[in-house]
Amino acid sequence: MKNNDLFQASRRRFLLQLGGLTVAGMLGPSLLTPRSANAAEVQGAGVKEGILTGSHWGAIRATVVDGRFIEAKPFERDKYPSKMIAGLPDHVHGGARIRYPMVRVDWLRKRHQSDTTQRGDNRFVRVSWDEALDFFYQELERIQKTYGPSALLTASGWQSTGMFHNASGMLARAIALHGNSVGTGGDYSTGAAQVILPRVVGSMEVYEQQTSWPLVLKNSKTIVLWGSDLIKNQQANWWCPDHDVYEYYEQLKDKVARGEISVISVDPVITSTHDYLGRDKVKHIAVNPQADVPLQLALAHTLYTEKLYDKHFLENYCVGFEQFLPYLLGESDGQPKDARWAEKICGVDADTIRELARQMAGGRTQIIAGWCVQRMQHGEQWAWMIVVLASMLGQIGLPGGGFGFGWHYNGAGTPGRKGVILSGFSGSTTVAPVHNSTDFKGYSSTIPIARFIDAILEPGKKINWNGKTVTLPPLKMCVFAGTNPFHRHQQINRIIEGWRKLETVIAIDNQWTSTCRFADIVLPATTQFERNDLDQYGNHSNRGIIAMKQLVQPQFEARNDFDIFRDLCRRFNREEAFTEGLDEMGWLKRIWQEGSQQGKGRGVHLPAFDVFWNQQEYVEFEHPQMFVRHQAFREDPDLEPLGTPSGLIEIFSKTIADMQYDDCQGHPMWFEKIERSHGGPGSQRWPLHLQSVHPDFRLHSQLCESEALRKHYAVSGKEPVFINPQDASARGIRNGDIVRVFNARGQVLAGAVVSDLYSPGVARIHEGAWYDPDNGGETGALCKYGNPNVLTIDIGTSQLAQATSAHTTLVEIEKYTGKVDNVTAFSGPIKMVAQCEYVPAQKVTS
Known part of the structure; x- marks a missing residue:
C-alpha cells in the first residue's frame, strides 16, 4: 500500500466518524453564508483586494497589485489566524521559485550514464517543456523495458491544499497509466505509532477525531500533555484550517488559571503550549530524551x-495484562520496573513519579500524546505504553478520559459537523497501463517509506516489516512531485551516497529545494495561488467549503500538475484516461456536483456551482456535534469490538509475539537506544540530544524560502539552534553566536539561541531547514544554513514498523571560528548553463 493510500484509508475512517457523530451540541450558523467580502476592484491600475483562497495555514483574503500577490489578510471567519500567512507572497514571488524546465548538465550530455557525483552542484541547462517531458517519457520507457517495475519509485507529499490540484493523486494516476512501480507504506509523521496501534487498539488512531473539547473541559480533572505541543502544531493542517480549536485552548487556560483543571507536561522542554498556559500553572515533568518508556513503566508499577x-x-x-505483569514486576528478568529503577534512566525522581501516578488515578485524566516521541528507536513501545497506562486507569471511552494521539493535528477535538466531504482527483484508474508487467523479479512491490534509501544502497537485502519479509528492490529511477525527501528523510550524507546509485531523478516542484538541486530533470509547478480549486474549511470540524480563487497567473513557465501530467500522458496515448475529458473548471464542477449528491443523502443542500463560485465562495455547515473517542466500544465491547484479533485492547499481542522480533516483542518493554544522552550510549562523545521537531514559522520545509518569515527567527542568517544556558556557558557560546553542530554523520552551522526553556543536555533545530552545503554534491560537506537531517540517524524504529528514528540523535556544539560563507539555499541554482553540447530528446508523437 502506498503512503497516500494509507492516508486515504485513515481519511475514510475520519469521514465515517463525521457521518456518525452523536449527542447534538452547539447550534451553528446557517448552511449558506452570504458572501460578505467579495474580491473587489479597487480604484487604481490593476489592484484587487479581498480575493478568497485557502492554504495549509488558513484561509486568506489576498491583495494583488499589477499581477503580483503582495499581501495576505486573514479570512474574516478565522479568529486565530496563523502568523505564517505573512510568508505566502514570498512562496509565489521569492527567489527560490523554479522558473523554467531545467536539466542537469551532465545528465543532458550522457543521460542515464551521467556522472552522478555531480548531482547537487547546481549546474543546470534550461530546456523547453516539450523537451523536458520527452525526456521524462523516454526514461519511463527505458526503465520499464530495461528493468521492469521494481526499478521505479514515486513519492509525493504535503505540497498544497485543494481537492483537485493534489500532486499525489496526479502523479499516482499518470505513472499507473504508464506502468507499475514500487509502492511505499507508512509515513514520516507517525510511522511507528500507525503500525503498532492497530495491533493494540485496532485503529491507526493518529489521524482520528478526538473527544470534543467541550466534554474534555467539562469532565477532565487532569490533562497530561505527553510530547504534544498543541499551540505550535495546530497552525497548519492537512486541509484549510479554521483554527477554531484555539478557542478551546483559551478556555483551557482560564480553567487552569482558576485551578479547575490540572495540566502536566511530560517533555524535555517547556513547550509553546506549556508557556501559553502558564509556566507557573503547568507541572513540568522534564523527562530525559528517549527515556519516556521507563517513566511509563514506573507509573504502571x-x-x-x-x-x-x-x-x-x-x-x-x-x-494480556497477566502476560505483561511478570515483566513489570521483574519476575521475568529480575528487575522490577519501579520508580527507583526508572529515575536513574529518565531523570525524574521516584517520589515525583509516584505522585504523578496517584494524581492520574485520582480523577478523570485525559492523556494527550503527541507524535514526536514515537519518532525514536523503539518508538512503538512508547505508543503501546500510553494505551497500557490509559487501560490501567480504566477511563477509555469516558468524556475527558482515556488517551488520544491526534490532538495536535487537524483541529482535533473541535466538534464536527455533518456536512459534505468533497471528493478529489483520485490516483486510481481502471485503464490498463501501457506496460502491464507485474514481474518484480523476486523483489517486493511495496517497501516502508523510511527505508527507501536502504533499497537504493542495498538492493536485494531482506528486512522484516510488520510480519512480512521484504526484499528491497534495486531502484534506478525516482520521481518526486510536491515532496522534499532531503528534508524529511534522515542522514543526508547517506541520502547523497544513495542518490549516486540512481540513474535518473525527476523532481516536480515550485521551489528550488535540495531534492530539486539533486535531481536530473526539474519541472516547475505552480503554487496553489496560481490556479483554481476547492477545499474543505476546517478539518475534523468540517466547518464548510471554501473557493480557492486563482490570485495571479502562473509565474514564468510554471504549469500546474494537472497540465504537466496530462501532457506526459499524451506521449503514451493515455491523455483521455488521465483527464477523463475534463479541464480544470470541469473537474471543479464535477467535484461540486458529487458533493451535492452526497449532501442530499445527509439533508444538506448545496447551491449550484456557478452560484457558489461567482457569488458565495463559501458555505458553512451547521450543528456541531459532540463525540467521545472509544465511547461505543466502552458501552458495548461485544457489539462494537475493536479491530484487533480479540476485539479488545491487547496489552499482550500474540500476533506480534509470533513475529519473534527481538526489538518488538509481545508486550511493551524498555529497550536501550543505539545512542542516548544523559549517560546513555554515545553520550560521552556526543553529550547533547538534538530534537528536530515541527517548526514555528513554516510547515516542514515549506515557507523556509520566505524571507519575510526568516526575519522573525533566523540568527545571523542561520537556522537557530536552541541550547540551555548551562550547556552554552560550558562551551563559551552566547546568544547570536554562529556555532557548529556536529557528530559522526555530518556538520551544520546554526545561530545560537540560549534559552532556559530547554533542559540541560537538550538542543533543538527545527526540521525543514533547507540544506545548503558549502560543496554541493559532496558527502561530509558543511551545511551553511542548518538542516538537522545532516545529523539525524537513518535506522528503523524496529522490525515491526521500520519507521524513522529521527529523535535518536546525539551531537556536540562548538562556537564556530572559521570562515562564514553566505547562505545560497534560497536563490536557486548558482550556475545556470546557457548552452551545452548534447543530444536532444527524440521527437515523441501521440
Whole structure:
C-alpha cells in the first residue's frame, strides 16, 4: 500500500466518524453564508483586494497589485489566524521559485550514464517543456523495458491544499497509466505509532477525531500533555484550517488559571503550549530524551502495587495484562520496573513519579500524546505504553478520559459537523497501463517509506516489516512531485551516497529545494495561488467549503500538475484516461456536483456551482456535534469490538509475539537506544540530544524560502539552534553566536539561541531547514544554513514498523571560528548553463 493510500484509508475512517457523530451540541450558523467580502476592484491600475483562497495555514483574503500577490489578510471567519500567512507572497514571488524546465548538465550530455557525483552542484541547462517531458517519457520507457517495475519509485507529499490540484493523486494516476512501480507504506509523521496501534487498539488512531473539547473541559480533572505541543502544531493542517480549536485552548487556560483543571507536561522542554498556559500553572515533568518508556513503566508499577488500577476495565476490555505483569514486576528478568529503577534512566525522581501516578488515578485524566516521541528507536513501545497506562486507569471511552494521539493535528477535538466531504482527483484508474508487467523479479512491490534509501544502497537485502519479509528492490529511477525527501528523510550524507546509485531523478516542484538541486530533470509547478480549486474549511470540524480563487497567473513557465501530467500522458496515448475529458473548471464542477449528491443523502443542500463560485465562495455547515473517542466500544465491547484479533485492547499481542522480533516483542518493554544522552550510549562523545521537531514559522520545509518569515527567527542568517544556558556557558557560546553542530554523520552551522526553556543536555533545530552545503554534491560537506537531517540517524524504529528514528540523535556544539560563507539555499541554482553540447530528446508523437 502506498503512503497516500494509507492516508486515504485513515481519511475514510475520519469521514465515517463525521457521518456518525452523536449527542447534538452547539447550534451553528446557517448552511449558506452570504458572501460578505467579495474580491473587489479597487480604484487604481490593476489592484484587487479581498480575493478568497485557502492554504495549509488558513484561509486568506489576498491583495494583488499589477499581477503580483503582495499581501495576505486573514479570512474574516478565522479568529486565530496563523502568523505564517505573512510568508505566502514570498512562496509565489521569492527567489527560490523554479522558473523554467531545467536539466542537469551532465545528465543532458550522457543521460542515464551521467556522472552522478555531480548531482547537487547546481549546474543546470534550461530546456523547453516539450523537451523536458520527452525526456521524462523516454526514461519511463527505458526503465520499464530495461528493468521492469521494481526499478521505479514515486513519492509525493504535503505540497498544497485543494481537492483537485493534489500532486499525489496526479502523479499516482499518470505513472499507473504508464506502468507499475514500487509502492511505499507508512509515513514520516507517525510511522511507528500507525503500525503498532492497530495491533493494540485496532485503529491507526493518529489521524482520528478526538473527544470534543467541550466534554474534555467539562469532565477532565487532569490533562497530561505527553510530547504534544498543541499551540505550535495546530497552525497548519492537512486541509484549510479554521483554527477554531484555539478557542478551546483559551478556555483551557482560564480553567487552569482558576485551578479547575490540572495540566502536566511530560517533555524535555517547556513547550509553546506549556508557556501559553502558564509556566507557573503547568507541572513540568522534564523527562530525559528517549527515556519516556521507563517513566511509563514506573507509573504502571506504582498504579499496580498501590492498587490504583481499574481491575474491572482490564478484565472486561483488555487481554494480556497477566502476560505483561511478570515483566513489570521483574519476575521475568529480575528487575522490577519501579520508580527507583526508572529515575536513574529518565531523570525524574521516584517520589515525583509516584505522585504523578496517584494524581492520574485520582480523577478523570485525559492523556494527550503527541507524535514526536514515537519518532525514536523503539518508538512503538512508547505508543503501546500510553494505551497500557490509559487501560490501567480504566477511563477509555469516558468524556475527558482515556488517551488520544491526534490532538495536535487537524483541529482535533473541535466538534464536527455533518456536512459534505468533497471528493478529489483520485490516483486510481481502471485503464490498463501501457506496460502491464507485474514481474518484480523476486523483489517486493511495496517497501516502508523510511527505508527507501536502504533499497537504493542495498538492493536485494531482506528486512522484516510488520510480519512480512521484504526484499528491497534495486531502484534506478525516482520521481518526486510536491515532496522534499532531503528534508524529511534522515542522514543526508547517506541520502547523497544513495542518490549516486540512481540513474535518473525527476523532481516536480515550485521551489528550488535540495531534492530539486539533486535531481536530473526539474519541472516547475505552480503554487496553489496560481490556479483554481476547492477545499474543505476546517478539518475534523468540517466547518464548510471554501473557493480557492486563482490570485495571479502562473509565474514564468510554471504549469500546474494537472497540465504537466496530462501532457506526459499524451506521449503514451493515455491523455483521455488521465483527464477523463475534463479541464480544470470541469473537474471543479464535477467535484461540486458529487458533493451535492452526497449532501442530499445527509439533508444538506448545496447551491449550484456557478452560484457558489461567482457569488458565495463559501458555505458553512451547521450543528456541531459532540463525540467521545472509544465511547461505543466502552458501552458495548461485544457489539462494537475493536479491530484487533480479540476485539479488545491487547496489552499482550500474540500476533506480534509470533513475529519473534527481538526489538518488538509481545508486550511493551524498555529497550536501550543505539545512542542516548544523559549517560546513555554515545553520550560521552556526543553529550547533547538534538530534537528536530515541527517548526514555528513554516510547515516542514515549506515557507523556509520566505524571507519575510526568516526575519522573525533566523540568527545571523542561520537556522537557530536552541541550547540551555548551562550547556552554552560550558562551551563559551552566547546568544547570536554562529556555532557548529556536529557528530559522526555530518556538520551544520546554526545561530545560537540560549534559552532556559530547554533542559540541560537538550538542543533543538527545527526540521525543514533547507540544506545548503558549502560543496554541493559532496558527502561530509558543511551545511551553511542548518538542516538537522545532516545529523539525524537513518535506522528503523524496529522490525515491526521500520519507521524513522529521527529523535535518536546525539551531537556536540562548538562556537564556530572559521570562515562564514553566505547562505545560497534560497536563490536557486548558482550556475545556470546557457548552452551545452548534447543530444536532444527524440521527437515523441501521440
